[in-house]
Amino acid sequence: MTLSSRQCIGFLVSLLIYSSCLLLAVESRRLPKMHAENPNIRHVPRGPPPPHPGRLDKNPPPSEKHLEPESGDTLPSDIAELNYEKYLREVTRILESDPEFKKKMHNATREDVITGKLAKELDFSSHHIRTQLDEAKRREIERLRTDLKELDRLRKDDMPVHKDYIKAMTAHMARPTDPKDVNKFTAVDLQALIDAAQRDLDELDRKRREEFKKHEIEREIQRRREMEKLTPEDKAQSEREYRAQQEALRKHPKMHEPGHKANLEEVWEEQDHMDKESFNPRTFFVMHDMNSDEFLDERELEALFVKESEKMYLEAAKSGMEKNELERLKEEEMSRMREHVMREIDSNKDRRVSYEEFDKFVNTDQYKTDQEWKGVGEEDQFSEGDLKEYEKLVEEQEKASRAEKESVERVQRAHEK
DSSP, X not given: OOOOOOOOOOOXXXXXXXXXXXXXXXSOOSOOOBOSSOTTBBOOOOOOOOOOTTOOOSSXXXXXXXXXXXXXXXXXXXXXXXTTHHHHHHHHHHHHXXXXXXXXXXXXXXXXXXXXXXXXXXXXXXXXXXXXXXXXXXXXXXXXXXXXXXXXXXXXXXXXXXXXXXXXXXXXXXXXXSGGXXXXXOHHHHHHHHHHHHHHHHHHHHXXXXXXXXHHHHHHHHHHHHHHTSOHHHHHHHHHHHHHHHHHHHOSOOOOOTTSHXXXXXXXXXXXXXXXGGOOHHHHHHHHOTTOSSEXXXXXXXXXXXXXXXXXTHHHHHTTOOHHHHHHHXXXXXXXXXXXXXXXXXXXXXXXXXXXXXXXXHTSHHHHOOOOOOOGGGSOOOOHHHHXXXXXXXXXXXXXXXXXXXXXXXHHHHHHO
């Protein structure tokens, strides 16, 4: 199931205080396959794209093909790719139901989150809130026990599930120092959830970049293999077309640096259809805060760059490049623009931009600078060394697959005799 990276988890404080975040709906109820390296990250299909950036409708109609998120959900979209998603959602809703704790979260600094000061505020929550959190933790422990039993049952040999895999699978759960705290949700549990969320969401962004690079390498390998089958004349024609497409990727108007003055004023004029001379940072922020939670989350930031990415790849579209490949480039472009803005403006690293952070940035000298933005299509995504290494890996995998197939066939023939 999905609600989106792309992408790539912020501190739980960011997850807890997102208000009415633009969540994408669930595309499938089937439990997705877990990531081979990190059992807490799932492979999930992406949901529908965000609303068109020029649309100011605060309540766009839901897609009939997708399930709406549960009422009260305030988590960012990539949370759907975490195996402990349900637990995280439940803890989020419980903590947000406490007005005092929610207020403390709004006032928390990055240092408060990192040092655990915010998590310790849990000790002052009401008995009712603590009881609900205890129940949520007990349910999560039971889920993990059930999953581990199922993993053990499905193993083809007598070897137990590796302890490192179990450790990774339960990384979002604190290790209690006191046996009496096993079923109690403490400040240590909250800090463990914060740390795991940050770590895993960062991993999602890293994985998105890796998958993009892998896809580009596979495309190039396939192109070269197809070229080998052509006659010299057709090969020359194909090479000319390829070079023309590569040139088209570099042929676009000057792109302003994402999040800086020239870029935002261009969005204000071309996308919002406002007079450039009347640009007002506060008004701009409110117009693009689609869910009115006083933050620009990752999707709202990426929506700022939809028209920018269209403009960047207009010539490539005319060159005959496949539509699917163009869309992939545009999506990666918007993700990288969003990452650039987050690095410069998101000072507390909670994976969203508050108005205070935005206002502080627009009053700096850095905001007025404009370093020309180079697109994904203008950069080499891999080297010849990367390509040869990947070809070698694929060759080894194919060889192993053939050997396994031959082994199965030999066993089958032996049984037939």
